Amino acid sequence: MKPPRFRYYVPHSVEEALAVLAEAAEEAKPLAGGQSLIPMLNMRLVRPSLLVDLNGLQELSGIELSDGAIVVRAMTRHRAVEQSPVVAEHAPLLAEAIRWVGHLPIRTRGTIGGSVAHADPAAELPGVLVALEGMVQLRSQRGHRLVSAEDFFIDLLTTAAEPDELVTEVRFPLLPAGTGTAWLEVARRHGDYALVGVGAVVSLAEDFTTIAEARVSLIGVGGRPVRARLTESALRGQPAAAESWRAAAATVRREIDPAGDIHASAEYRRYVAGVLTERALALAAERAQEGARR
Template identity: 65%
Template sequence: MKPARFVYHAPTTLDATLQLLAELNVDAKLLAGGQSLIPMLNMRLVRPGHLIDLQHVSELAGIHERDGGVAIGAMTRQRQVERSPLVAERIPLLAEAIRHVGHLPIRTRGTIGGSIAHADPAAELPGVLLALDGTVRLASARGERTVAARDFFVDILTTAAEPDELVREVWFPSLPPRSGSAWLEVARRHGDYALVGVGAVVTLADDGQAVAAARLCFISVAGRPVQATQAEAALRGAPVTPATWREAGALVREELDPPADLHASAHYRRHVAGVLAERVLELAARRAQEGAGR
């Protein structure tokens, strides 16, 4: 199929882009890498009157160290992030998870901002952003604001961004000292969307024998990425032992209420989430003990 008729715009500055967005508002769609939007246009799931292509807005691309973390411009391609030595060193969870996003040609075109703004509940990058407690910087002709990941993702393909706002930048904080992170997922084939995916950050106490804090975030188990807060609370102060990871896995099975769909039953997703929780926590804690960060 072909898309419905639209007017194409290719601004070259952020200001011009924001002006266009302010004028056209809900009748416009932003085009980033096109890996999700183009199929949706072709299937006529969306029919915007105007398409604003972001690819010439150079202000929106780049990877920078900032405020104890890494800020990534919305139009930075996923492949650039995957190959960035700075991301590998400072945000190893992102470097690990991004390899699971589709296939190489998709990551070569797909952007960080596109994935975050699209807010697919099965997408890895929103899950990583929530696991790390990162933020999204939004810009509009009215000004800028920063939204925490926990408030940004609202539901399936729905975020806290207003129609005249674009994602300008995404900020991922670096891990605290004595921390390790890990990403695991189950998909039918490598590159498919995850049936269940999970990111963990484990911070150890000074003696390395207990968990000081843990974050555990799942994708593909709800309309948005979700944090397993009960399991996280139980992990605080718990000893670094297999029994601790097993108990966290059991809590995750109780806490999550995943949907059933064509790809997997709710029972299967809940079971897999528990198993992945155990494994990802063990791996993140081992990496923390080894000082490997990720």
């Protein structure tokens, strides 16, 4: 199918893009990698009358360590994150999860800002951002604001961003020493959106055998990434051992409320969420212990 007619605008600066968005309000949509927006246009799921192409804005690209976080600017491609030594060293959960995003050509075009703004409930980036308790920076002509991942993702394809706001950067906070992470997911074929994905973060106490803090973030089991708070609090203070991970699988299955669809039933998603939670927590704890031995 062909998209409906739209006007196309190429701004030369972020300020210019913001001015155009402010004037057009809900009529306009920013165009990033186009990996989600173009199919949605072609299927007539969205009908903006104006596309504001961000691809020439160099100031929106780049990855840096700043203020205890990895800051990824919005137009940074998935592939750049995947290949970044800074990300590999300081945010291994992000490095591990990003390899699951689509196929190589999609990761070469798709952007971090686009993924976050699109807010697909089965997308990896939002799940990682929630697991790491990250922040999204939004800019408009009215100013800028930092929104926590928890507040940013509202529901299916719905975020806290207003139509005149651009996602300009995404911040992934660094984790304390003695922490391990793991990302696991199940998809029908590699490159498909996840049926269920789990990000686990395990921080060990000083004895390296007790769980000081654990986080579990799930995708594909709700309209937005889901933090399994009950599972997390039940793990605190427990031994970093197989029985704790098994118990977490049972708790997470009780805690989540996935919906069934043409891809998988609710029961299947619930079952897989338990299996992946158990495995991801065990792997994250193992990595935390390995890190401590080094």
